[in-house]
Amino acid sequence: MFQNIGEMVLLxxxxxxxxxxxxxxxxxxxxxxxxxxxxxxxxxxxxxxxxGGVLALQTGPVLVERGLAGAVGGLVGISMAKELAPVMMAIxxxxxxxxxxxxxxxxxRVYQEIDALRTMNINPIHYLxxxxxxxxxxxxPMLVVFAILVGWLGGALVSIANxxxxxxxxxxxxxxxxxxxxxxxxNGVFKSFCFALIVGVVSCHQGLVTIGxxxxxxxxxxxxxxNSIVLIVIFDYVLTSILLR
Amino acid sequence: MxxxxxxxxxxxxQVRGLRKRFGAHEVLRGVELEINPGEVFVLMGPSGxxxxxxxxxxxxxxxxxxxxxxxxxxxLDSDGIMSRYRMAMxxxxxxxxxxxxxxxxxxLYLSEHRLKPPAEIARIVAxxxxxxxxxxxxxxxxxxxxxxxxxxxxxxxxxxxxxxLILYDEPTSELDPLSAVVIGEEILKLKERVHVTSLVVSxxxxxxxxxxxxxxxxxxxxxxxxxxxxxxxxRPDPIIQRFLQADFKPNHRxxx
Ligand SMILES: Nc1ncnc2c1ncn2[C@@H]1O[C@H](COP(=O)(O)OP(=O)(O)O)[C@@H](O)[C@H]1O
Ligand SMILES: [Mg+2]
Numbered sequence: 001m002f003q004n005i006g007e008m009v010l011l012x013x014x015x016x017x018x019x020x021x022x023x024x025x026x027x028x029x030x031x032x033x034x035x036x037x038x039x040x041x042x043x044x045x046x047x048x049x050x051x052g053g054v055l056a057l058q059t060g061p062v063l064v065e066r067g068l069a070g071a072v073g074g075l076v077g078i079s080m081a082k083e084l085a086p087v088m089m090a091i092x093x094x095x096x097x098x099x100x101x102x103x104x105x106x107x108x109r110v111y112q113e114i115d116a117l118r119t120m121n122i123n124p125i126h127y128l129x130x131x132x133x134x135x136x137x138x139x140x141p142m143l144v145v146f147a148i149l150v151g152w153l154g155g156a157l158v159s160i161a162n163x164x165x166x167x168x169x170x171x172x173x174x175x176x177x178x179x180x181x182x183x184x185x186x187n188g189v190f191k192s193f194c195f196a197l198i199v200g201v202v203s204c205h206q207g208l209v210t211i212g213x214x215x216x217x218x219x220x221x222x223x224x225x226x227n228s229i230v231l232i233v234i235f236d237y238v239l240t241s242i243l244l245r
Numbered sequence: 246m247x248x249x250x251x252x253x254x255x256x257x258x259q260v261r262g263l264r265k266r267f268g269a270h271e272v273l274r275g276v277e278l279e280i281n282p283g284e285v286f287v288l289m290g291p292s293g294x295x296x297x298x299x300x301x302x303x304x305x306x307x308x309x310x311x312x313x314x315x316x317x318x319x320x321l322d323s324d325g326i327m328s329r330y331r332m333a334m335x336x337x338x339x340x341x342x343x344x345x346x347x348x349x350x351x352x353l354y355l356s357e358h359r360l361k362p363p364a365e366i367a368r369i370v371a372x373x374x375x376x377x378x379x380x381x382x383x384x385x386x387x388x389x390x391x392x393x394x395x396x397x398x399x400x401x402x403x404x405x406x407x408x409x410l411i412l413y414d415e416p417t418s419e420l421d422p423l424s425a426v427v428i429g430e431e432i433l434k435l436k437e438r439v440h441v442t443s444l445v446v447s448x449x450x451x452x453x454x455x456x457x458x459x460x461x462x463x464x465x466x467x468x469x470x471x472x473x474x475x476x477x478x479x480r481p482d483p484i485i486q487r488f489l490q491a492d493f494k495p496n497h498r499x500x501x
Contacts (some may be wrong), residue, residue, distance in 0.1 A: 047443060104344070108341075108343075111338065111340065111343070112336050112340040113340055115301070115306050115336070115340060116336060116341075116342070117342075119305075119306070120353060120357070121327050121354075121358070122357050122358075127357065135457060
């Protein structure tokens, strides 16, 4: 799967070079941005609520048994902000948005629409890749901020409601505010920005290199999602070890 | 179209020793071709003989393995050539962007390159649609159109570029005979009105002999004949004669 890394780096570089075109393509950036929000906001909400909840459910009773009830909020808070929200939302977006990008660009490739653009002297990177990469790089960090907040809420509600935990709302968020500071949230948001670039570039690249009709489109979609997720997890480790220094 | 700076000067095309292989399959085997400014040149040949691949080379979508292509003597791969000459290709499938309306498709070149204000673009789009007999379908999506309508919309999209050179890949292959005649007339009108150079790939013998100033026959990646329609018709070469005279003869099997 890694034979294409060089091509992807090249596509990323070309997209960076095209950044001055962003203002010109702003309408497409907005369209993509709202499409991403529309397609994923509800799922982000449900997913992060339950991730926060299950975190509290798994850790709460263990901590409470050892007399550490006060630490539940901080533990849920920091795991959500630094790790779970960025990674899980990136994976969700890879599945929901990356797949759609690869399918759309892949079908444009297969049905010669991209060739038609090139004959009209329209650069497919400016026209197709740039708006998508910019939109996802803006949208995913915002979704992650939202996911962190919803995840905290989910953790808090489970901590209050579960009879083996029973930590008050005030105690949960009191501890959370003690442990989690703005830098931790910024850390998670920064990671999600990097993941967004991965999903955007990998998916657009897979779309652009699609060959061989409808089955080729299917293969591209699968590859886009799988490669995005693998790269997200690898980069998560790399970024975390850099950011922890 | 009547703005003086847009009056195109005709372009000629020279192809020398063009070769292209895909894997083990050599599709173009040394194509030699010269197309004169302002003429309608028809290229005929059996399916799979490399016609579409040749067209893709001529508009810069494929890089030749060997040989060269020149526009008015300038190599096709020289810098900025695509912005100095206006060329358009009508793809066999039409290749309209499915996510845009027909009107947006046709105006795309003008809107993406910010060449005209939106109202002006709308006017030009309506005018070109009328030219190809599709008046008033701006708001339709490409997937609501029949194959023939898509092709005509694609021709309208090519006309918007106000091209000096148009490449048509089987422009009448999905059209009813009446629409095919309209397209043929349009090709001729364009030649007279704006002196555009046209290269038409077609199996349609009526169209070919109706519009061609000169024509060529390609077979297995090589040009096997080139000349005026009369010269081609008079060629004794069996490949050409078989291709020109192939006819559906349902009674043959009963009367061997
Ligand atoms: N991108 C490609 N990769 C591999 N083979 C190709 C490609 N494009 C065309 N070919 C092959 O080249 C040959 C000529 O194709 P084409 O030019 O489309 O024929 P036609 O004369 O019918 O338009 C065919 O055998 C086709 O399979
Ligand atoms: Mg063809």
